[in-house]
Amino acid sequence: MNRAGFTLISVVFALAILTIGILSIVWLFPLGHKAVSRSKAMTIAALIAERELNRIRGLYSSFDSPDPPEEMSGRDPDFPRFFWKAIISGKKIYAVDLEVSWEEQRKKEHEFFTTEFTKH
DSSP states (O other), rough: OOOSOOOOHHHHHHHHHHHHHHHHHHHHHHHHHHHHHHHHHHHHHHHHHHHHHHHHHHHSSSSSSSOOOOOOEOOOOOTEEEEEEEEEOOOSSSEEEEEEEEEETTTEEEEEEEEEEEEE
16 A cells, blocks of 8 residues: 655654754844844944044144143933043144944943044
């Protein structure tokens, strides 16, 4: 007698493969979410750094402007969980080292940015 159909072993094997595939996909979602969140935070940090570096350059690069302070810091009004700190050094050529920091998942993150400017 010839019986058509699936055996119990083939069904269990197929379900095991399907379960492994579904669990693999579900496992990737938190990693993808974390990567997107980190990317968004780094983009915001770059935006803040560009804004603050341009502001510092604008305030202190003209010939008749005062010398810049050695250190400046603040919180961005648009992104309140981000804090920035700039250290300015030099005499004729000013180097600005700017750190943007924030907290993500109870872990402190930070990015560093650097630029130079002269008085003109």
